[in-house]
Structures are given as structure tokens and as C-alpha cells.
Amino acid sequence: MISKEEVQHIAKLARINIKKEDDFSGELSKILDYIKKLKEVNIEGIEPTSHPFGIENVQREDIPKKKDSDLKKLAPDRERDYIKVKKILDQ
Amino acid sequence: MTEGLTIKKANEGLKSKNFSAVELAQSFLDKIGEKDKKIFAFLNLNKGVISKAKEVDKLIAKGKEIPLLSGIPFAVKDNILVKGLKCTAGSKILKDYVAPYTATTVERLEKEGSLILGKTNLDEFAMGSSNEYSAFGATHNPLDLERVPGGSSGGSAAAVSASMSLFALGSDTGGSIRQPAGFCGVVGLKPTYGSVSRYGLIAMASSLDQIGPITKTVEDAEIVFRAMSGKDEMDSTSVDLPKVRDKKSSFKIGIPKEFFVKGMDKEVEEGIKDAILRLEKQGVKFEEVSLPHCTDYALAAYYIIMPSEASSNLARYDGIKYGFSDKGAKSLKEVYFNSREKGFGKEVIRRIMLGTFALSSGYYEAYYLRAQKVRTLIRKDFESAFSKVDAILTPTFPNLPFRIGEKTKDPLSMYLSDIFLVAVNLAGLCAIALPLGNKKLLTPSMQIIGKPFAEDTIFKIGKLFEKTCQKE
Numbered sequence: 001m002i003s004k005e006e007v008q009h010i011a012k013l014a015r016i017n018i019k020k021e022d023d024f025s026g027e028l029s030k031i032l033d034y035i036k037k038l039k040e041v042n043i044e045g046i047e048p049t050s051h052p053f054g055i056e057n058v059q060r061e062d063i064p065k066k067k068d069s070d071l072k073k074l075a076p077d078r079e080r081d082y083i084k085v086k087k088i089l090d091q
Numbered sequence: 092m093t094e095g096l097t098i099k100k101a102n103e104g105l106k107s108k109n110f111s112a113v114e115l116a117q118s119f120l121d122k123i124g125e126k127d128k129k130i131f132a133f134l135n136l137n138k139g140v141i142s143k144a145k146e147v148d149k150l151i152a153k154g155k156e157i158p159l160l161s162g163i164p165f166a167v168k169d170n171i172l173v174k175g176l177k178c179t180a181g182s183k184i185l186k187d188y189v190a191p192y193t194a195t196t197v198e199r200l201e202k203e204g205s206l207i208l209g210k211t212n213l214d215e216f217a218m219g220s221s222n223e224y225s226a227f228g229a230t231h232n233p234l235d236l237e238r239v240p241g242g243s244s245g246g247s248a249a250a251v252s253a254s255m256s257l258f259a260l261g262s263d264t265g266g267s268i269r270q271p272a273g274f275c276g277v278v279g280l281k282p283t284y285g286s287v288s289r290y291g292l293i294a295m296a297s298s299l300d301q302i303g304p305i306t307k308t309v310e311d312a313e314i315v316f317r318a319m320s321g322k323d324e325m326d327s328t329s330v331d332l333p334k335v336r337d338k339k340s341s342f343k344i345g346i347p348k349e350f351f352v353k354g355m356d357k358e359v360e361e362g363i364k365d366a367i368l369r370l371e372k373q374g375v376k377f378e379e380v381s382l383p384h385c386t387d388y389a390l391a392a393y394y395i396i397m398p399s400e401a402s403s404n405l406a407r408y409d410g411i412k413y414g415f416s417d418k419g420a421k422s423l424k425e426v427y428f429n430s431r432e433k434g435f436g437k438e439v440i441r442r443i444m445l446g447t448f449a450l451s452s453g454y455y456e457a458y459y460l461r462a463q464k465v466r467t468l469i470r471k472d473f474e475s476a477f478s479k480v481d482a483i484l485t486p487t488f489p490n491l492p493f494r495i496g497e498k499t500k501d502p503l504s505m506y507l508s509d510i511f512l513v514a515v516n517l518a519g520l521c522a523i524a525l526p527l528g529n530k531k532l533l534t535p536s537m538q539i540i541g542k543p544f545a546e547d548t549i550f551k552i553g554k555l556f557e558k559t560c561q562k563e
Contacts, residue, residue: 002448006448007444010444010447010448010451011444013447013451014402014431014443014444014447015406015409015424015427015428015431016428016431016432016435016440016443016444017428017429017431017432018432018440022437024440024441024444027441027502028441028444028445028448030502030503031394031445031502031503031506032445032448034390034391034394034503034506035391035394035395035458036391037387037388037391038388038391038392038395038461038462038465039461040388041384041388041461041465041468043461043464043465043468046464046467046468047464047467048460048463048464048466048467049463049464049466049467049470049517050298050463051298051328051519052284052298052470052517052518052519052520052543053284053285053519053543055285055328055330058327058328060324060327070191071191071413074188074189074191074412074413074414075411075412075413076410076411076413076414076415076416077411077416083411083412085411085423085426086420086421086422086423086425086426087423088423
């Protein structure tokens with residue numbers, strides 16, 4: 001079971017506002033209840049899998065290339081050649 | 092003319108000048124004009140398609156040999172980037188985002204001369220099994236407009252099913268190609284993890300995501316897969332396919348007993364039994380196998396691993412670099428919090444919350460680490476089954492397509508529609524979904540699962556099955 005306070009805490013970690021009336025606690029609890037099934041599985045001595053075939057450290061030559069600078073144009077707030085953000089020092 | 096076409100037939104038509112590439116593309120655009128108001132498979136059409144078709148016609152006029160995929164119109168799921176076209180991921184947060192580069196898969200198909208018709212609808216950020224979670228409205232199943240087309244590649248599956256596109260690209264993180272292909276009565280391939288580049292695919296869960304084709308026939312799926320697979324230096328997890336192809340022509344297929352669950356529709360069970368009989372007549376041998384961790388436990392592990400990876404991938408939508416930004420925000424923090432609240436839909440927020448919870452301090456071992464260990468057991472289940480059989484056959488889904496609105500109130504019941512599919516992603520295997528009945532009506536579908544990089548085997552078995560259907 002997940003409480004409304006926990007929901008607000010997780011939302012804060014995830015950087016999303018969640019209105020009090022948008023109650024995710026019921027839904028999330030139901031899903032977590034289902035996930036609890038995993039406790040039945042004996043995992044002693046089992047290594048975790050993060051990549052299905054265990055590929056590690058694939059490298060390639062680091063060759064600098066000039067790409068279009070269109071990327072910066074996608075930013076919602078810009079000034080000259082910079083991406084603009086709200087001031088952060090007074091917070 | 093778009094109905095009975097396959098890639099080879101269209102290629103022959105172009106080469107023998109029965110029709111031009113412009114006429115071919117126009118006939119698909121006409122079909123979209125006629126049908127898509129009711130289906131809503133497409134979010135945006137590609138205005139440049141006719142001028143590209145003209146280029147193909149010029150090559151044909153000059154008597155040049157054209158590749159098989161030249162002039163073949165296709166649709167692209169709207170979470171795959173095509174430079175200059177909008178790419179929304181079905182989300183308000185990317186409503187006006189124009190892709191600055193093209194995905195490797197699309198680039199490879201365009202190099203062959205394939206023509207992009209447009210971008211198809213999907214559940215927001217590919218999170219959903221019905222297309223109802225698209226921020227722009229639900230796609231309808233062409234076989235029954237009151238029902239969902241499946242998801243999240245529902246727009247792509249519906250476009251192929253309604254002959255509005257010759258083939259389409261989808262993406263599959265936990266069934267998102269196979270389930271909608273099954274719901275819409277068409278073929279869907281989820282390639283082995285790493286066989287197709289993910290560069291230019293909007294990431295959901297990076298250790299599970301794969302791009303794959305949705306087509307009318309197994310042969311078409313194979314053609315598209317061959318054209319776009321192989322190592323891409325822009326995706327470090329991509330690899331070249333083994334050069335030695337499977338030369339086998341007789342197969343042994345495993346039937347996992349755990350996949351025949353209570354509550355399965357009678358049509359599904361009968362469809363699978365009939366498919367087994369048909370394949371037996373083609374000389375295929377069957378054997379019962381056991382995959383004890385691959386249904387309920389796989390789904391539970393999936394609903395930890397997928398949201399965990401997704402919550403981390405979706406942290407990039409911050410209202411600063413690109414996408415929607417809340418103009419009313421007064422501080423940097425408010426830009427983050429407000430843009431994400433207003434930009435994301437409910438299902439996306441639900442999964443971000445689940446993932447953030449599973450990864451948060453104090454819960455990591457009980458949830459994420461445990462799920463990753465169960466993932467190892469799922470891989471081992473398959474390894475031991477594959478030591479005895481060449482492929483595994485299961486239903487694609489336990490129940491026929493549901494009605495629009497039927498499951499949106501209960502997220503867990505929506506998740507359960509992918510119960511036979513997620514284990515394949517967790518183990519990184521390849522699998523193809525094939526329709527079992529009359530393709531003009533809602534029909535069950537079977538999934539053929541292959542060993543890693545054994546796409547050849549599942550194509551061969553799929554074609555054997557198709558042959559038995561053509562005889563009727």
C-alpha cells in the first residue's frame with residue numbers, strides 16, 4: 001500500500017506536480033500488489049541481468065564531426081546562441 | 092489496388108510498368124483519404140512523398156535496376172525520427188517537435204528507395220496496449236471500429252491492416268509490435284535485441300526496446316528486417332547478424348504449458364490447436380516445454396524494469412532543451428514541475444512514478460534488483476527450452492481485442508493483455524506474431540519465438556504456416 005504522502009514524495013523526486021485530487025495511490029498500490037508476486041521466486045545465488053546477452057563496453061573511434069546546429073533551435077527559450085533558463089541563485 | 096499487394100508484387104508491378112511509383116503512392120494516399128477519418132491511424136502525412144516517388148519513376152524510366160524496396164510506401168510509428176517531420180511520440184510534450192535527424196532504420200529503408208507516407212498514432216511514449224493513451228485521440232481497429240487496434244504500435248498495425256500502407260515500422264518494448272499486429276490481423280516482428288539499431292527511436296526502456304516491421308506477410312517482414320538490420324555505430328548495442336543462416340528445413344517446436352491459462356478465449360485456444368495440426372501436417376514436430384517464470388513473474392518483473400528505465404529516460408523532458416515548456420513558470424524548479432505535469436498524460440506519469448518509486452532509496456533491492464534477478468531466471472527458462480526445441484509457439488494474447496474504453500479505468504487489466512509477450516523482451520529474443528484466421532475479421536494470433544538472432548528459423552516456420560492457409 002502506498003500512501004498519499006508517499007505519492008507526493010515520489011512526485012517530488014520525479015519532478016512532477018501531482019494535484020491532491022489526482023489520486024495515484026490506489027492505482028499504484030494495486031500494481032505493486034501484483035508485483036509482490038516476485039517475492040515467491042527463489043533468487044538465491046542468481047546474478048542480475050541488465051543486458052540480455054551481457055555485452056559490455058562497446059567502443060568506437062572518437063572522431064569529431066561537424067553536425068547541424070539545429071539542435072539548439074529546438075530550445076523553447078533562447079537568447080543569441082544560448083539556451084536560456086530561469087535564474088537559479090536566488091532560490 | 093492497395094489491398095492484395097505485397098512488397099514483391101508491388102516491385103514486379105513497378106518493373107513491368109503496370110503502374111508507376113507515383114501512381115502506387117497516390118493509391119495509398121487515396122486509401123488514407125477514404126478510410127482514415129474513421130480509423131485515425133495517421134497523425135501526420137509526409138508532403139514530400141510524391142516528389143520522392145517521381146525520383147523512383149525516373150530511375151525506372153532510365154531502365155535502371157531498382158532494389159526490391161524502391162517505390163514501396165511505408166508508415167513510421169511517431170516515436171521514430173524522420174528529419175524535418177514532426178515526431179510527437181503521441182504526447183503533448185512533443186506536440187510541435189520537429190525531428191533534427193533521421194533514425195538509422197528509416198535511413199536504411201530510404202536508401203533502398205522506400206517512400207514515407209506519414210507518421211502513425213501510438214500510445215503516449217509507446218506506453219499502452221490499446222492506443223487509447225495517445226494525447227491526440229484513439230486509433231480504431233479497422234476490423235471492428237468499436238474495438239481497439241492494440242498498442243502501442245496501434246496506428247502502424249491499423250494502417251497495414253486497412254491497406255493504407257504496404258508496411259509500417261513499430262517499436263516493441265513489451266509486445267507493442269506483436270499485440271497490435273495480432274489485434275489487427277497482420278504480421279509483426281520483434282527482432283532480437285541488438286539486431287536492429289535503436290538510433291532515432293524515442294527511448295522508453297533501453298534494455299528492452301527494438302524497432303521492427305508490421306506487414307501483411309512473413310516474406311514482407313523478412314525483406315524489411317534484412318534491409319534495416321545490422322550494426323550501426325550510432326547504437327552501441329547493435330550488432331551484425333551471424334552470416335551463417337539456418338539451413339534447417341525440419342523443425343521441432345515447444346509448446347509451453349504455462350501459457351494455456353484459465354480465462355483464455357475459446358477462439359484463441361482452438362486457433363492455436365488448429366495451427367499446431369496444420370504445422371504437423373508440414374512435418375513439424377511438437378513437444379511440451381516448461382517456462383515457469385515467463386508469464387506472471389515476467390509481467391511483474393517487466394512492470395519494475397520497464398518503468399524504472401522509462402522514468403530515467405523521460406527525465407530529459409524538462410521544458411528546457413526541447414518540447415513543451417510552461418510559460419507561466421517563475422523559477423527553474425517550476426519549469427520542470429509544471430512542464431512535466433502539463434506535458435505528460437496520466438499513464439506516462441503513472442509509469443514515471445512507478446519507476447521512481449522502484450529506484451528510490453530503500454526500495455532498490457526489494458524491487459529493481461529482485462526483478463533483474465528474475466530476468467536471469469526468465470533467460471534460463473528459455474535457454475533450457477531451446478536446448479530441446481528450435482522455436483516456441485504461444486498465443487499472442489489470451490483474449491480477442493477489447494472495446495474502446497473497456498480497460499482504461501483499470502491499468503492492471505490493460506497490462507495483463509501483454510502477459511505472453513514481455514518475457515521475450517526481457518530475454519532479448521526474436522518473435523513473430525501471425526494471424527490465425529480470416530484476416531477480414533477479428534482473429535486470434537500466434538507468436539513464434541526464436542533463439543537469439545535466429546530470425547531465419549521463425550521466418551521459415553511462419554512461411555510453412557502461411558502455405559497451409561493459402562491452400563484453402
